[in-house]
Amino acid sequence: MSLRPLSLALLLLAPALLRAADPTLHEALVAVRADKAGDPAVARVLQGLASAHGTPLYVYDQAHIRGQVASLKAAFAPRFPKLRVLYALKANTNPSIIGLLKGEGLGAEVVSLGEIEWALRTGYKGSEIMFTSSSKNPAELRRAIALGAVLNVDSLDELGQVRDEARRQKKQARISFRVNPGVDPHTIHQINTGITESKFGLHLQDGIALRAYEQAKAMPEIRIEGLHCHIGSQITETEGYTLTAKKMLAFVKELKDKLGLRLAFVDLGGGLGIPYKDGQAVMSPEDLARALEPIWKEGVAAAGYEPTLWLEPGRFFVGGSGFVLVRVNTVKQTPVKTFVNVDAGFNTLMRPILYQAYHRVRVLGKSADPVTVDIAGDVCETGDILAEARTLPRAAAGDLLAILDAGAYGFSMASEYNSRPMPAELLVDGNRVRVIRRRGGFGDIFRNTGK
Structure with a gap:
């Protein structure tokens, strides 16, 4: 992986020459978000990136990530003095992104052995990792217990396996239980994880979660540290969180009253949404912190002690x-619609086909002659439509498009389907850019085949 800094001077070697008065790389990305992609200067800057590094190309804005972290801390830290924020690695596992967020003081929430190893490679200690998965395999349990990570236990079956592995290692496993609070936060069904029928967590109802804590308390190989829930992703309203917080804090009191347990932390998960459409209103960290504050204060007063509040956003950051x-490869007019065929598909960005997710699209350097089109991918599947029925400036073969809000569940879900190599990833810092993952090649596709 090359991390060699590239300046704008080097990009002058690209066909799209940049000018002294052009915006910085960061400013160009901000302009695209602000629907100013038609500005020729903005287009020149990003054409320079595309010419130097090829397409499809993932580009991340470091300042935006830092700003998101700062906004969450500013909202929560004054209201919740006992606070720990983790980053959900599954959103984006590039080690440079993980390292950036570690540098901001965030812990690591992981869901696989691979993500455990990414966290370790970027400098996390085992004690700074929470391992959450509803289906952990023996190798994952073995590694997490050896490292001293917090295991977020999802079932009684898993609890027994954790106990047995801790006994083999002659260690005491640190655990929390993931609880299913039975709350619908009104998000996309596939990422709605707190509803009763979800596969995740031990249900509060019928005393299921209480019995799990009771059993764990009796196991000398287990050290109970916390309580966890996560009700979903891309949540845009506070109601789901406030209802969940009430249930969780009532359970904190129940655990103390009935089992004598005092928890080190209560994890309310992540899931804070972001705007995917121009003008879309979503709750801010300030909105959420303000809504949770009185519920938290009332709950900890009733419990008689205050655990640390843990949060674990991914997409939000x-x-x-x-x-x-x-x-754009080609533009195709049919009797019913116009397709703008591009050199990326759901192998590059899966969210549209997986969730019918909406991503804004900008045509760089053009603002006139709007037409309604479908942005079609290059994967040989009928459903490979990245954006449907969008009114955009008329595009032509060779034009550059920008698909927005792809920093989470973008590259991390990408694949080599149709034998297409993986795209490169760049990290922009002001007017500098680093290659944080080189573009894949056919050697990568043919690896491990013996051919």
């Missing part, structure tokens, strides 16, 4: 920072 730059 990195989603809006990411752009996918793609080239």
Whole structure:
């Protein structure tokens, strides 16, 4: 992986020459978010990136990530003095992104052995990692217990396996239980994880979660540290969180009253949404912190002690920072619609086909002659439509498009389907850019095949 800094001077070697008065790379990305992609100067700057590094191309704005972290801390830290914020690695596992967020003081929330190893490679200690998965395999349990990570236990079956592995290692496993609070936060069904029918967590109802804590308390191989829930992703209203917080804090009191347990932390998960459409209103960290504050104070007063509040956003930190730059291959007029065919598909950005997710699209350097089109990918599947029925400036072969808000669940979900190599990833810092993942090649596709 090359981390060699590139300045704008080097980009002058690209066909799209930049000018002294052009915006910085960061300013160009901000302009695209602000729907000013038609500005020729903005287009020149991003054409320079695409010419130097090829397309499709993931580009992340470091300043945006830092700003998101700062906004969450500013909202929560004054209201919740006992606070710990973690980053949910599954949103974006590039080690440079992980390292950036570690540098901001965030812990690591992981869901696989691979993510555990990424966290370790970027400098996290095992004690700084929470391992959450509803289906952990023996190797994952073995590694997490050996490292001293917090295991977020999802079932009684798993609790028994954790106990047995801790006994083999002659260690005491640190655990929390993931609780299913039975709350619907009104988000996309596939990422709605707190509803009763979800596969995640031990239900509060019928005393299921209480019995799990009771059993764990009796196991000398287990050290109970906390309580966890996560009700979903891309949540845009506070109501789901406030209802969940009430249930969780009532359970904190129940655990103390009935089992004598005092928890080190209560984790309310992540899931804070971001705007995917121009003008879309979503709750801010300030909105959420303000709504949770009185519930938290009342709950800890009733419990008689205050655990540390843990939060673990992913998308919120990195989603809006990411752009996918793609080239137009052809424009195709059919009797029913116009397709703008680009050099990326759901192998590059899966969210549209997986969730019918909406991503804003900008045509760089053009603002006139609007037409309604479908942005079609290059994967040989009918459903490979990245954006449907969008009114955009008329594009032509060779034009550059920017797909917005691709910093979360973008590259981390990408694949080599149709034998297409993986795109490169860049991190922009002001007027500098680093290659934080080189573009894949056919050697990567053919690896491990013996051919």
